[in-house]
Every structure is written in C-alpha cells, then in structure tokens.
Amino acid sequence: MAERVVKTGYLLGVSLLVAAIIYFFAANWQGFDRLTKVALSIGMMGLFYGGGAIVAYTVKRHRFLSHWLFVCGAIAFGISVALIGQIYNSHADSFWLFLIWLIPSFFLAFITRYPPLRLLSMLLLQLTFWFYYFPSSYQIERSEWESFVLLLLFAVSNAAILVISRSTMAYAAYVAMHSWLFVLFVIGITEEKFRFWPYVYALLFLALFYFLKRRSYVLLTGVFAGAFFITQYFRFVEQYFQEWVFFSGLLLAAAIIYMGALLVRRTMKRSSSSNTTSASDEKGKVFIALFQALVTAVTSSLVVSSVMGLIALWTNDFSPYVLFSLAIGGFVVPALVWRNGNKVVRYTLLAVGYMLGAFSASGVSVWFLVGYSVALAGLFFRSTIGVRIMTAVALSVYGATIVSHWTDDFRFMLLAVLLLNGVLYTFSKSKYERIVFLSLSFGAFVLMTTDIVDRWDVLFHLLFVATLFGFLFFQKAPYERAVAWGYWWLFFVWKYYEYAWDLLHKSLTFSLAGIALLIVTALFEKRKQLVFTEKSIFRKKGLLIVIIALQVAVIGYMAFSKEQLLTHGKLVKLELVPIDPRSLLQGDYVRLGYEISTVKNVNARGTIQVILRKDEAGVYRFVDIYSLNRKLYHADAYQTGDVLMNGKLNGDTVIYGIESYFVPEKTGGDVQRRARFAYVRVSRTGDAILEKVSDR
Structure with a gap:
C-alpha cells in the first residue's frame, strides 16, 4: 500500500x-x-x-x-x-x-529496453507518418498511386515492427498497421481513389480471421473489420438509399452474428489445442464477452440504421411515440423475455431497442420516459451482466434526456450520468461491470470540466481531481486504477485544448x-x-x-x-492571407497563405527556386522560376536587386516553410484581422525565415 x-x-x-x-x-x-x-x-x-x-x-x-x-x-x-x-x-x-x-x-x-521509451518511439513514428501525409499548415495534392504506396508503406512498416517485436509493443504495432490500412480505405472512398482496395481489404480480413490463433489479435481484427463493414454499409446507403439496401443491412447483420459465433468457437478451439489456456479459463471468458460486445455493437448499428432508413422511406411524419413503442415492444421486451436465447441475438435486440429509444426520447413526454426508466431500473438487478451493462448505458442516456427538460446546462445532464453510474459502481460486485460504470462516471465527470467559467466549474474541477487522486492512491483493483490513469492523461489533453483558462x-x-x-x-x-x-x-x-x-x-x-x-538575411515584404488553429505542441499559430505561393502555367513536383522583385509599394512579387529540381528554368529573368527564395513545388503551389506564425495564446484572432503582410529574412542561398507579420 x-x-x-x-x-x-x-x-x-x-x-x-x-x-x-x-x-x-x-x-x-x-x-x-x-x-x-x-x-x-x-x-x-x-x-x-x-x-x-x-x-x-x-x-x-x-x-x-x-x-x-x-x-x-x-x-x-x-x-x-x-x-x-x-x-x-x-x-x-x-x-x-x-x-x-x-x-x-x-x-x-x-x-535501455525500457517500455515507456518504446511506447514513445512508436507514438512518434505514427505522428511522423501522419504529419508527412497530412501536413497541418499546408496542403499537398498527391497522385493516386503515390497516396496508395505511401499509406501502404506506413502499414507495412508497422507490420515489420510486429514481426520483429517480442514485447507488448507488438500489439501497438498491430493496431497501427490496421489503422493505416483503414485510413487507406477511407481515403480511397472519400477521394474516389484505388477502387480495388475495399475488395482486397475484405479478403485480407478473411485471411486474418482464418489464420490468426491468438484471441487478442482476433479481437483487434474484429474491431477494424466491424468499422469496415459499417463504413461500407453507410457508403451504399449514401449512394442508393433504397429499400433493398436497408433489407441487405438486416441480412448482413444476421450474417455477422452467425459468422461471429463460428469464429468464436473456432478461435477457442485453436487456442486450447495450441496449449495456451483452456476454453473455460478466465481469459477465454473475457475474449468471448468482448467479442460478443463487438459483434453486438456492429450488428445493432446496422439494424438501427436499416430500421430508421425504412421508416424514412415508408413515412413522411413518424411519431416519436410510435418509434419509442416499437423500440420497447419490438426489441426490448423480446430481448428481456428471451432469457435462454442466443446471447448475441439477444444483446443485439436489446441494443437496437435502447438505441431507437434514445433517438426518440427527446420527443416523448418526460413522465413517460421517467416511467420507462423506473421499469428498466426495476429489472436491472435481476438481469445478466451483459444486460445490466447495456441497461446502465441506456439509463444514462435517458437520465440525461430527463434532466434536459428542466435545465439547458449540459453539465447537470452529465451530473445525472455521473451519479447514476457512481451508484451502480458502488453496489456492483462484478469486476467488468465496475470497470464499465467507472469509465462512464469518469467520462461524464471530465466532460463537466468544460469551457464555462463559473462557481460550478471550479467545484467540478476540484471534485474531479480529488476523486481521481482517491482512486489512484487508494484503489487496489489494477484495472480500475488503469481507468483512472487513462482519464488522468486525458485530462491533460482536454485542458490543453480548452480555451476558458x-x-x-x-x-x-x-x-x-x-x-x-x-x-x-x-x-x-x-x-x-x-x-x-x-x-x-x-x-x-x-x-x-x-x-x-x-x-x-x-x-x-x-x-x-x-x-x-x-x-x-535580406528583409523581404510579402502579401499574405491567414487563418487561425492550435498546434499539437507549439500552441496557437496563424496559418499563412502567400500571394507568391501560386505559380501559373506550371504543374510539377520537387524543389524550386523563385525570383522575387520589389514593386513600387515595397512588396516583393513573384516574377518567374529560377530553377526547378536543381535545373535552371528561366534563370535569365533574374535581375540585380531581385531575391531568390527556395521552396517545394506541389502542382502549382509553392511551400516555402514560412506558412506558420506563432502567436501568444488567444491573440490569433487579432493577428488574423490585421495581418496583411509578412516580413521574411532570406539568406544568400535562398532559405527563408518568417520574422513578423504586420498590417502595413
């Protein structure tokens, strides 16, 4: 202790x-x-x-x-x-x-072989990849195959780490690999590139599910496969929005439930045959529970979107009372009554009923919602663990909706969620229930420490930190302390991007x-x-x-x-147009776009050196290209007094490395309003550094 x-x-x-x-x-x-x-x-x-x-x-x-x-x-x-x-x-x-x-x-x-340093290196590798492909202060237009090769290379790099790693970092590498493959998939469907990839991606999932033996990898693969199926489904809904699509969604949900059951049995059998642990051990039970939760989340999302889509097609004005009654009678009651049925089917019915109820809760009478919540609470302690967890989530949503009828301050809606799950956490004996209830409680608590500055804000901050410290110092259960540590690190990120303080x-x-x-x-x-x-x-x-x-x-x-x-360096005055975000580590900055950044009649990639010439107002303007990819282009356009400046050409846009101007906190708006010119120092070799921005 x-x-x-x-x-x-x-x-x-x-x-x-x-x-x-x-x-x-x-x-x-x-x-x-x-x-x-x-x-x-x-x-x-x-x-x-x-x-x-x-x-x-x-x-x-x-x-x-x-x-x-x-x-x-x-x-x-x-x-x-x-x-x-x-x-x-x-x-x-x-x-x-x-x-x-x-x-x-x-x-x-x-x-050193120290795990925190390994984790830091893994995180930095992913950030390097991310900001290379998605730079925050300028835009890059990439060709289809350049995008595909880059994103695939990021995934393969993590796969290589997975192969050579013998520590827990292998799991991080596996998640990172799948994350980049999923980014590749999303970029393809949003930008209409590499249309073949969804089919290859689906085959890859099938191969992984077939060959993987370790339960943890099967579970992680299932998370990304579920995201893939849901994204593909909504993609078809967006393109067609017809009855056959929504009925296909229902059939797909049924197929996922069936395949999920087969996969669980197969994975448990392979795990036990490889002399790891028996199918009845604690890890096996956890794997089954988590995989059932994953399948339930995916299938319930598909069913809810399909049902809502069919309702939208068949009716123009659908009463929230009818939808709420459908949720209760068509899904919640059958799930609660069918106690001996397939767990995934039962959980899916219950999740669909709760989600449909959440969608229509704000449109029904508050007393009707209170009565329904009381009835669910009465059935709560006579249910299984999975049903209790799902019911707690539903009661959290319904409780917040009930409170919203009496106050517009969302912090008190979150307070209702906090109190409900705090009480459930206190009286629960199940380790897994306590983890879920604690996560929901801290999630609501951290959201209560938001941008609104008043006496309640101070009180919520003090109570949150005190509660968190209490868990970190005195809680013996390692998983519950892990939840508290997770919210401690999240609190730092939350406060960094909060502007009230x-x-x-x-x-x-x-x-x-x-x-x-x-x-x-x-x-x-x-x-x-x-x-x-x-x-x-x-x-x-x-x-x-x-x-x-x-x-x-x-x-x-x-x-x-x-x-x-x-x-x-020589001082050069340039015309610009700014916008205002916040950096990941460096604070507030103004993103600058220069008049000299656009080069007409050129569409190429590589290093560039441009010729700048001062006009009558003292502003340097683009004249011509001096060199492109280290080869002279229009060098004869250079005159005495001109300035050569280095950059990188992307299509018809030049990136000079002076596109960010860092400012003290909360002053970006003022700089944005008054900034019309940038003063830049340029060396004899053409390198530039931004000195200041000004309105004249």
Missing part, C-alpha cells in the same frame, strides 16, 4: 511538471527573448537527464524515479525541438519535428501542484523508510551520454542557424 502511494505520488508530480512545461512554452509568453527560451529548453533537458542520473547513482532505492526522469528528458528534447519551431516560426506540427524527436528516442529505447495560468497551477505533490510524497516516503528494488535501465552509459550530447548539439545548431539567418 505504502509503496503504491509513493510511486503514484511521484508519477503524478512528475506528470504535472511535464504538463506545466508543455503548457508554458505553448502559451508563447513574450516575457523571454528568443535565446532565453532556447537556454531554458536546454536547461530543462539537463534538469531531467541530470536529475535522473543523480537519483540513479546517489539514491539507488529510487531507480524507478530515475527511469521516469530519463523518459521526461526524452520528452523534453521533443519539447525543445517544438519550441525552436515556435520561436522561429517553422511549420506547425511538421513531420520533421517528430522525425528529429524519433531518432534519438528510438536509440534510447533500443539501448489560459495555458499560462494552467502551467503555473500544474507546476505548483506538481512541486507540492513531490514534496509531500518525499516526506511520506522518508517517514515510512521504504526501499524499492528495480533493475537499472542504464546500460551502455557511454552511448547514452553520446545521444544526450547529440540532442543538445542539435538544439544548439538549430537555434544558431536560425539566428544567423535572422541577422544576415
């Missing part, structure tokens, strides 16, 4: 400090100059790496803390690279940011809370005189020192080269 409390306290404190640092730099506070920020970022890396080394070699009973600080050092390097991009207005969320971050993180993970203020609050937690935890540990035994990850110390030194050198070189360009 005491060991868990100490480790939890240290991890909470460290996570609060890391979040505070990210929030602080993302706020883009103007109180520090450029070089001071760079020095702070390097000092931050030194603090974490140095702190980890000091703890590792002076207080050996704290090896777990030294390991965490080492991971924070790897994260701090990424924050420093992002900060360089923010300070010098490089591309927001550029894939280069994540690639530069990935390389040392990969080697650190390889040397400034990032700078959040950073200050998190830093103070983190320091306080670390102090209290250290005092508690000293009082208990605990000793922790954990194997050190610091093998090959010389290589680790070299990697850390290279990280510092990279940050220093990036800052030095940018400063040289700002100091010695």
Whole structure:
C-alpha cells in the first residue's frame, strides 16, 4: 500500500511538471527573448537527464524515479525541438519535428529496453507518418498511386515492427498497421481513389480471421473489420438509399452474428489445442464477452440504421411515440423475455431497442420516459451482466434526456450520468461491470470540466481531481486504477485544448501542484523508510551520454542557424492571407497563405527556386522560376536587386516553410484581422525565415 502511494505520488508530480512545461512554452509568453527560451529548453533537458542520473547513482532505492526522469528528458528534447519551431516560426506540427524527436528516442529505447521509451518511439513514428501525409499548415495534392504506396508503406512498416517485436509493443504495432490500412480505405472512398482496395481489404480480413490463433489479435481484427463493414454499409446507403439496401443491412447483420459465433468457437478451439489456456479459463471468458460486445455493437448499428432508413422511406411524419413503442415492444421486451436465447441475438435486440429509444426520447413526454426508466431500473438487478451493462448505458442516456427538460446546462445532464453510474459502481460486485460504470462516471465527470467559467466549474474541477487522486492512491483493483490513469492523461489533453483558462495560468497551477505533490510524497516516503528494488535501465552509459550530447548539439545548431539567418538575411515584404488553429505542441499559430505561393502555367513536383522583385509599394512579387529540381528554368529573368527564395513545388503551389506564425495564446484572432503582410529574412542561398507579420 505504502509503496503504491509513493510511486503514484511521484508519477503524478512528475506528470504535472511535464504538463506545466508543455503548457508554458505553448502559451508563447513574450516575457523571454528568443535565446532565453532556447537556454531554458536546454536547461530543462539537463534538469531531467541530470536529475535522473543523480537519483540513479546517489539514491539507488529510487531507480524507478530515475527511469521516469530519463523518459521526461526524452520528452523534453521533443519539447525543445517544438519550441525552436515556435520561436522561429517553422511549420506547425511538421513531420520533421517528430522525425528529429524519433531518432534519438528510438536509440534510447533500443539501448535501455525500457517500455515507456518504446511506447514513445512508436507514438512518434505514427505522428511522423501522419504529419508527412497530412501536413497541418499546408496542403499537398498527391497522385493516386503515390497516396496508395505511401499509406501502404506506413502499414507495412508497422507490420515489420510486429514481426520483429517480442514485447507488448507488438500489439501497438498491430493496431497501427490496421489503422493505416483503414485510413487507406477511407481515403480511397472519400477521394474516389484505388477502387480495388475495399475488395482486397475484405479478403485480407478473411485471411486474418482464418489464420490468426491468438484471441487478442482476433479481437483487434474484429474491431477494424466491424468499422469496415459499417463504413461500407453507410457508403451504399449514401449512394442508393433504397429499400433493398436497408433489407441487405438486416441480412448482413444476421450474417455477422452467425459468422461471429463460428469464429468464436473456432478461435477457442485453436487456442486450447495450441496449449495456451483452456476454453473455460478466465481469459477465454473475457475474449468471448468482448467479442460478443463487438459483434453486438456492429450488428445493432446496422439494424438501427436499416430500421430508421425504412421508416424514412415508408413515412413522411413518424411519431416519436410510435418509434419509442416499437423500440420497447419490438426489441426490448423480446430481448428481456428471451432469457435462454442466443446471447448475441439477444444483446443485439436489446441494443437496437435502447438505441431507437434514445433517438426518440427527446420527443416523448418526460413522465413517460421517467416511467420507462423506473421499469428498466426495476429489472436491472435481476438481469445478466451483459444486460445490466447495456441497461446502465441506456439509463444514462435517458437520465440525461430527463434532466434536459428542466435545465439547458449540459453539465447537470452529465451530473445525472455521473451519479447514476457512481451508484451502480458502488453496489456492483462484478469486476467488468465496475470497470464499465467507472469509465462512464469518469467520462461524464471530465466532460463537466468544460469551457464555462463559473462557481460550478471550479467545484467540478476540484471534485474531479480529488476523486481521481482517491482512486489512484487508494484503489487496489489494477484495472480500475488503469481507468483512472487513462482519464488522468486525458485530462491533460482536454485542458490543453480548452480555451476558458489560459495555458499560462494552467502551467503555473500544474507546476505548483506538481512541486507540492513531490514534496509531500518525499516526506511520506522518508517517514515510512521504504526501499524499492528495480533493475537499472542504464546500460551502455557511454552511448547514452553520446545521444544526450547529440540532442543538445542539435538544439544548439538549430537555434544558431536560425539566428544567423535572422541577422544576415535580406528583409523581404510579402502579401499574405491567414487563418487561425492550435498546434499539437507549439500552441496557437496563424496559418499563412502567400500571394507568391501560386505559380501559373506550371504543374510539377520537387524543389524550386523563385525570383522575387520589389514593386513600387515595397512588396516583393513573384516574377518567374529560377530553377526547378536543381535545373535552371528561366534563370535569365533574374535581375540585380531581385531575391531568390527556395521552396517545394506541389502542382502549382509553392511551400516555402514560412506558412506558420506563432502567436501568444488567444491573440490569433487579432493577428488574423490585421495581418496583411509578412516580413521574411532570406539568406544568400535562398532559405527563408518568417520574422513578423504586420498590417502595413
């Protein structure tokens, strides 16, 4: 108990400090100059790496803390690279940011074999792929086969990691592989590319289901197969919207139920024959329950959409009371009465009834809805676990709908969901029920900490954090603590993208809370005189020192080269048009589109160097192309006084690397309204860096 409390306290404190640092730099506070920020970022890396080394070699009973600080050092390097991009207005969320971050993180993970570093490397690899294909600050038009090969390459890369990995990272690689295959499928149907892929994708699913033996892989494959079937179905609905499509949806749901039952039996038989575990063990039961839930989710979605589609075709004005009655009499009652029937069929009927009821709940009398909810609550404790879980979800929706009749504040609707599931969690004895009820409770709770600033907001924040801390410190059940940890990390993401409270203020609050937690935890540990035994990850110390030194050198070189360009580059005034988003790590920025970004009568790909010439108003305009793919194009158009600027040509659009201008938090709108021109420094070799934007 005491060991868990100490480790939890240290991890909470460290996570609060890391979040505070990210929030602080993302706020883009103007109180520090450029070089001071760079020095702070390097000092931050030194603090974490140095702190980890000091703890590792002076207080050996704290090896777990030294390991965490080492991971924070790897994260701090990424924050420093992002900060360089923010300070010098490089591309927001550029894939280069994540690639530069990935390389040392990969080697650190390889040397130490520490799972958090492996997970960080896997995440950075996916972010590198994502922002290479989907850049956030500009658009790229790709050919059909270029898109196909790139996305397939991303999937194959993860498949290679899956093959060579012997750790739990294999599951992450498998999920990432399927995610990219699914992205390939979605891009194909939305942009009408590679029309053959859905057929290949379907055959791939069949092959995987046939050859896979491990239950976890079968379950993960089922998740993506379900998403594939649902997407394909809605694609046909959009194209045709006819009766035969909706009846086909009902037949497809029946086929999925039948095939799912066969697959479960086959997988359990293969698993038991391969001397893993018997079909009656705990893992087997969990697999069956999860697979039944997956099949129920897919088939109920198909049935509900088919029923709603048929109703839309057959009637012009359908009463919500009729739909609600159909949901109860046609689906809920048969599912509750048919106790000995096939579980998946029964769960599907129940899910369809609850979903149809949810769609029509807002249109029926509140007292009718209250009576129905009371009846479901009365049947709740006499039902099986699966029925109770589904009924709890339905009662959460109905309860929120009932509360909406008395208040427009959605936080109190969520409060009803929180209280209902909190009570069910308290009295439930089933491990799986408790996990679901706890997840629903925390989900409602975190959504209550939203953008509305009033006394309720403060109260909800305090209660949420206090409840979360209570679970993290004192809950013994590992799965329930895992749920709490998941919402703790989600809370940081939620607060980052929330605009009601400034990032700078959040950073200050998190830093103070983190320091306080670390102090209290250290005092508690000293009082208990605990000793922790954990194997050190610091093998090959010389290589680790070299990697850390290279990280510092990279940050220093990036800052030095940018400063040289700002100091010695020629100042060029350009006309622009901006918009305003928020970066993943770097804070608010204005996305810039330049008048010189469009090149007429050219449609090519590759590196380009353009000729810019100053007009009477002092604005530099595009004149011609000097070189294309390192070959002279119209070099004779260059005149004395002109400026050559490098870029990348994509069709008829040039990307110069100056399309992002980072601003202090909540000032993007003002910059967007007044910005008409950008002032850019251009070196003799044509490299450009954005210095400022202005209205004149």
